[in-house]
Amino acid sequence: MKSWLIKYFAVVRMTWIQTLEYKANALVGTFAIFSGLFIEFLIWKQVFQAQNINEIRGFTFNGLMVYIFLCMIVGQLKSSWATSMEMIDSIRTGELNKYLIRPISFFTYHFMMFIGHNSLFYIVYTIVIILFPILIPGWCFHTKIQIVGFIISLGISIYLSYTIYFCMVCFAFWFGEVRSLVIAYNIANSILSGQIIPLRLFPEGAREIIFLTPIQYLVDFPVSIATGNLPIEFWIPKMAMALLWCCIITITGRILYGYGIRAYGGFGA
């Protein structure tokens, strides 16, 4: 266990050093969140003003903005599409060989790389999230337990998201070019996970379908905990369900990888 930790911590540290060289990523990421929030602010302001209402499906205007703001942050933190592209390339070009002849797991190595790459985002967004309730109190993290719940559910969301991407990456063993699949998932996920509009505002039919999938645990679940939209008695059952999804998708990924590695030629596509 100790050697496992030392080995993969070295990967996180290595990517962390690389990431520090590209600080512009964090700047553009922060700009993306605030510009996105600003656009949503303008759209929903018009909706609230035009209809002359104070609430839409339980959301006040300020409550909605806080929700969207946190959704955008969580959405960026859990998205590992850039790492997925590298993994697809390593399968296509035969670079995967180096993972096969070394005592290192393709899955864990890239997961640690993803954590390392995102580390700068974690620091910047943690500062933003800490500052947020101080500057604008009363809209999120009302109790300490909400902070704990948010951190745990965010961890689950990041892992779950990575395993979904990993399953898609595994299709590269058979089809070679699956980048389109990852990009399409990424685009669809940005809307369907509630990153731009809360799931609660979706039509009933669409929501029922989404609730049958693990998508609801990616963004909506952690943010609902942070904003107090999800009563505390639902946290444990929902977390258990999210963990079950993590297990199911991890096992699916392992099966796909196991079959895929047999189909893998070990040379550039």
Next chain:
Amino acid sequence: MVMVYEHMEALVRRALSLWVSFFQNSLTRDMEFKANFLGGLFVDLVYYSVYFFLFNVIYSYVDTLGVFSRQDIMIFLVVCYLADTCDMFFFSGNIFSLNQLMVKGELDFFLLKPVDSQFITSLRKVRAYALANFIILLALLIRQIYYYPNNIALINISLFILSFIMGILLWYSIDFIIASTCFWFKNFSVSGWLSHEILKFSSRPDSIYTGFMRKILFSLMPMTLIASVPTRFLLYGPDWDLFLWQLFITIIFLFSSRVVWHRGLLRYESASS
């Protein structure tokens, strides 16, 4: 005067024949990787669907956003997608890789060629699959116009086409200026992401922007001139002041893209700079 005209004509002919060669090369390459071709279509289909869904959700809570009704917004979205498809077809494959060309020093190959460097770096790769999208979206736009409750006059359509072309040129200029800043930052790998985030303002109807922000988005950061203004001409008829303003801004931004490019080239230090 005749000499100048003949010179200009020869330049345009040469540029056109070069672009046709670029297109043929790109098409041949794209056809070799059919999965990429189909994948591109699939991604765009998902992109269009989710944004239609997004606006459907918004319009389930409101009847109009400013002047844009639900039917108007559907036409606006098709115009946005068309602008995106044109950018994909002509420019995006090239501009996206500009930073890499600069970092690896591969830009040398283009600078040594007897052709305008901005022309070749902006247009050498054509994403042929976007042509299929363009045809589908155009058919969709024609259908939407046909079923639009109000009469759309020929002058609206003519102005829309001109305004749409100016919108594409504006999009290109902004994207190219942002990508060209890599000469100053040395390695600006997230320029594509930054462009995408700025251009996101163009994919929302201009009626949501008010006050100072509206002024900015009509001038310094003219995102509303890319899709909203052409849609306005198409649906609500001519506004000559706005049309002339769009023309003026387009010329300014095209000129700026040239200035930034040439200034940037002066800082370029070739391989591994």
